[in-house]
Amino acid sequence: MRQLWTMTASDLRQRVRDRSVFIFGLVVPLALMFVFNLTIGSTNDVALTPITVSVSVPAGDQLAATLVAALGQVDAFPITVDEVSADEAGARVRAGKAQLAVVVPDGFGEAVRQGRPAVVDVTEGNGSKIETQIALSVMQGVLDHLSASAVVVNAGVRSGVAQARLGALAEQAATVMPTVNLTEGKASSEQLSPSGALVAGQAGLFLLFTVGFGVLGLVAEREQGTMARLRSMPMRPGLIVAAKGLVSYILGVVATTVLLTVGSRFFDVSFGSPAAVAVLVLCAVAAATSLMFIIARVARTAEQANVAQSILALVLGVAGGAFFPLGATGLAGRVLDLNPIAAFTRGLGITSGGGGLADIGAPVAIMLGFAVFGLAVSRLVPDRGRDL
Amino acid sequence: MLVASDLVRRYGDLTAVDGVSFHIDPGETYGLLGPNGAGKTTTISIIAGLIPAHSGTVTVAGQPMGPREVDAKRSIGLVPQDLAIYPELSARENLAFFGRLQGMRGKPLTRRIDEVLDLIALSDRAKDATKEFSGGMKRRLNIGIGLLHAPTLLILDEPTVGVDPQSRNAILESVEALSGGGMAVLYTTHYMEEAERLCDRIAIIDSGRIQAEGTRGELITLTGGLDYIRLTGEGQIEAAATALRGLDAVVQVVADRRLLTLTVRDAPAAVAGVVTTATAAGMTLGEVEIVRPDLESVFLHLTGKALRD
Numbered sequence: 183m184r185q186l187w188t189m190t191a192s193d194l195r196q197r198v199r200d201r202s203v204f205i206f207g208l209v210v211p212l213a214l215m216f217v218f219n220l221t222i223g224s225t226n227d228v229a230l231t232p233i234t235v236s237v238s239v240p241a242g243d244q245l246a247a248t249l250v251a252a253l254g255q256v257d258a259f260p261i262t263v264d265e266v267s268a269d270e271a272g273a274r275v276r277a278g279k280a281q282l283a284v285v286v287p288d289g290f291g292e293a294v295r296q297g298r299p300a301v302v303d304v305t306e307g308n309g310s311k312i313e314t315q316i317a318l319s320v321m322q323g324v325l326d327h328l329s330a331s332a333v334v335v336n337a338g339v340r341s342g343v344a345q346a347r348l349g350a351l352a353e354q355a356a357t358v359m360p361t362v363n364l365t366e367g368k369a370s371s372e373q374l375s376p377s378g379a380l381v382a383g384q385a386g387l388f389l390l391f392t393v394g395f396g397v398l399g400l401v402a403e404r405e406q407g408t409m410a411r412l413r414s415m416p417m418r419p420g421l422i423v424a425a426k427g428l429v430s431y432i433l434g435v436v437a438t439t440v441l442l443t444v445g446s447r448f449f450d451v452s453f454g455s456p457a458a459v460a461v462l463v464l465c466a467v468a469a470a471t472s473l474m475f476i477i478a479r480v481a482r483t484a485e486q487a488n489v490a491q492s493i494l495a496l497v498l499g500v501a502g503g504a505f506f507p508l509g510a511t512g513l514a515g516r517v518l519d520l521n522p523i524a525a526f527t528r529g530l531g532i533t534s535g536g537g538g539l540a541d542i543g544a545p546v547a548i549m550l551g552f553a554v555f556g557l558a559v560s561r562l563v564p565d566r567g568r569d570l
Numbered sequence: 571m572l573v574a575s576d577l578v579r580r581y582g583d584l585t586a587v588d589g590v591s592f593h594i595d596p597g598e599t600y601g602l603l604g605p606n607g608a609g610k611t612t613t614i615s616i617i618a619g620l621i622p623a624h625s626g627t628v629t630v631a632g633q634p635m636g637p638r639e640v641d642a643k644r645s646i647g648l649v650p651q652d653l654a655i656y657p658e659l660s661a662r663e664n665l666a667f668f669g670r671l672q673g674m675r676g677k678p679l680t681r682r683i684d685e686v687l688d689l690i691a692l693s694d695r696a697k698d699a700t701k702e703f704s705g706g707m708k709r710r711l712n713i714g715i716g717l718l719h720a721p722t723l724l725i726l727d728e729p730t731v732g733v734d735p736q737s738r739n740a741i742l743e744s745v746e747a748l749s750g751g752g753m754a755v756l757y758t759t760h761y762m763e764e765a766e767r768l769c770d771r772i773a774i775i776d777s778g779r780i781q782a783e784g785t786r787g788e789l790i791t792l793t794g795g796l797d798y799i800r801l802t803g804e805g806q807i808e809a810a811a812t813a814l815r816g817l818d819a820v821v822q823v824v825a826d827r828r829l830l831t832l833t834v835r836d837a838p839a840a841v842a843g844v845v846t847t848a849t850a851a852g853m854t855l856g857e858v859e860i861v862r863p864d865l866e867s868v869f870l871h872l873t874g875k876a877l878r879d
Contacts, residue, residue, distance in 0.1 A: 185671050406652070406656075416640045
């Protein structure tokens with residue numbers, strides 16, 4: 183055990199001194215997080231600003247009032263509703279005093295009740311932004327709802343319903359709550375915010391580089407001649423491999439923890455339960471380290487090992503959503519699900535949505551399964567370096 | 571101290587070590603002399619427990635040696651041919667690291683590190699990172715690490731390769747001093763003069779086999795008292811070699827580009843005829859050298875090729 187710790191401590195000291203682990207394990211991923219957040223993040227994390235909507239509504243028209251009232255229920259950003267005359271509504275938009283004008287014609291409510299066509303005029307201001315589109319979408323939803331009453335009236339006429347009853351039916355169709363609703367379920371809450379996905383993805387991607395500083399040191403030891411001396415020491419050869427694995431594990435855990443912590447602070451992301459996140463980190467590092475054992479086994483030179491490591495890191499990182507979310511169905515989807523980096527980010531999605539230790543069983547199982555699989559493969563593939 | 575019996579190691583179709591057997595007594599310096607690719611490093615790797623032999627056995631201080639044998643490894647100190655040191659660590663840190671792996675701790679380790687640093691003349695650079703060291707300093711530290719735990723068998727694999735003459739001499743002096751201290755030394759080299767200077771007994775190894783073994787004097791008698799004449803020149807080298815083979819005094823001629831090495835009886839008497847014959851055959855002589863029997867001569871006699879090939 184003392185020999186194991188002696189080798190581990192010495193390796194960590196050397197990694198700290200040559201600084202490359204800081205550069206590739208912390209500086210580069212943090213820099214990339216900032217760069218990607220400036221590009222991807224700025225398009226996804228839109229800050230919505232208040233808008234003003236000028237409306238003209240016929241006095242006493244309840245259905246028209248319903249249409250306007252819907253604007254006040256938007257809580258994503260403030261909407262100021264100015265009730266003005268029909269002429270002034272358009273003029274205010276042209277003058278830049280409002281971003282949207284809505285003119286509801288006289289007899290709108292009566293037309294809806296009788297199942298007749300009705301037209302609502304809207305005018306968007308120059309440089310219309312997403313807030314205007316949202317307001318229009320909200321009103322379109324209300325109009326779609328109201329148009330249902332027209333269908334009811336027409337159906338009533340064709341069915342011979344009494345004229346006195348048609349108005350009540352139309353109003354009921356226009357105001358009744360829908361019987362089918364969308365409820366935000368657990369799958370939705372597993373989605374990380376764009377910034378959160380960026381931090382998690384980059385941490386996962388660079389984890390595969392960081393753990394290489396430990397296990398792939400076996401290849402470097404072989405090249406620089408120290409492996410022969412280590413193997414002549416009075417200890418089991420397996421201790422050398424165990425020490426490298428331990429170095430990988432420590433570096434991976436420290437670097438990933440720092441990246442998640444710093445990333446969450448800088449980009450205002452919360453990954454949720456620290457205990458659950460810690461378990462995810464431990465499992466992800468185990469999976470990534472097992473992969474490095476395979477590379478160390480098959481690579482003859484440090485150059486070969488670095489190339490193989492880069493390819494695997496990029497493939498698993500990109501497939502795990504390090505740069506952008508990736509989705510697939512069928513067999514491809516199931517294969518992507520087995521990617522430990524994807525499992526790691528998915529697990530962080532669960533914890534950031536409020537999930538705890540009991541909710542991360544699937545990603546943990548995938549990562550631990552991958553770790554076991556990687557270690558098993560590393561024992562089966564030919565040892566081209568004859569060290570492990 | 572060391573007994574190696576009938577060692578065999580193959581790499582695919584190549585038999586790198588083919589039935590090698592020898593022993594080393596305490597306090598003895600034993601040399602494995604042979605050209606590159608002769609099987610020296612593979613033999614040492616088996617003896618140091620780095621790789622297993624496909625057949626044969628090694629015992630060190632009575633303990634069986636192999637890759638998973640821990641007890642036998644306590645008795646050996648290995649100085650690999652490659653510089654087995656960590657460039658980011660200082661000389662003292664390198665020594666401390668390998669000392670701890672040998673089970674040394676605390677003040678005894680610190681005291682021994684100081685002794686070794688003195689021995690390899692690196693005390694004043696003990697705290698410097700070894701990546702700043704010259705090649706000779708690295709070589710000395712490489713040896714110092716092998717000596718740190720005072721092994722009973724020190725294994726040196728071509729420790730002077732790539733070293734300047736001054737450092738080389740310092741290394742050879744260090745090894746000479748070690749054998750005086752009772753340590754058994756296994757020394758591989760392809761430099762004849764190193765083997766002659768350091769080794770009590772020498773095994774000449776080629777193509778994975780020990781061709782001959784004994785003291786320097788015993789090995790030289792294998793040449794049958796024959797001398798050597800070396801001719802260096804230009805022109806019709808092959809024609810000169812053919813003509814020289816016809817002389818009564820010439821036993822063997824080996825041509826190597828501009829060099830002809832002749833095994834002859836009574837070189838001083840034969841040299842005039844050799845020069846006349848070579849010149850007449852069209853060879854323009856640049857240098858003529860009479861060589862009395864040495865280990866190179868023995869190697870040439872046993873294998874029919876020069877040691878540096």
